[in-house]
Amino acid sequence: MTEAPLTDRWMATVRAGAQIVQAAERLLSDTYGLCVSAFEIMDVMDREGDWLRAGELSARVSRSQPQVSRLLAQMVDAGYAERRPCATDRRGFDVRLTPAGRGIFAESTATVEELLGELSGTAPEVRGLLAAPAAPGAGGRSPDDPHGEGPGAAK
Secondary structure (H helix, E strand, O other): OOOOHHHHHHHHHHHHHHHHHHHHHHHHHHHHOOOHHHHHHHHHHHHHOOOEEHHHHHHHOOOOHHHHHHHHHHHHHHOOEEEEEOOOOOOOEEEEEOHHHHHHHHHHHHHHHHHHHHHHHHOHHHHHHHOOOOOOOOOOOEOOEOOOOOOOOOO
């Protein structure tokens, strides 16, 4: 067995991330009829707050442009987003959340926050992934190491 601490941490992060995505996908689908991809797109649109170029949206999410276009069409059909031709580029269009889209996003975000809290309490690998970084000047302290006595702490 080779010693590969960075690879080990990366794989732990991948596994914890997959566990979160699977649980969130199930919850969002069952409760709101949303998928994680649509939730991610809504997150970017909500943070933007106003009209956003669809191409810019595609660049800011972890999905391909065709996936974003397909999901946007579904969100428009569901009444969660609206789109208009771009004023400066006839080939493009702008998008934004509708009030209904902002509402379902707010509700689903609260539900996802609860899920993440539950997963953090029951799955150590998820807790490690979601742990808040130490505040500057906190001497390397974290919620899992409140006294800053972990690896590398001054003795």
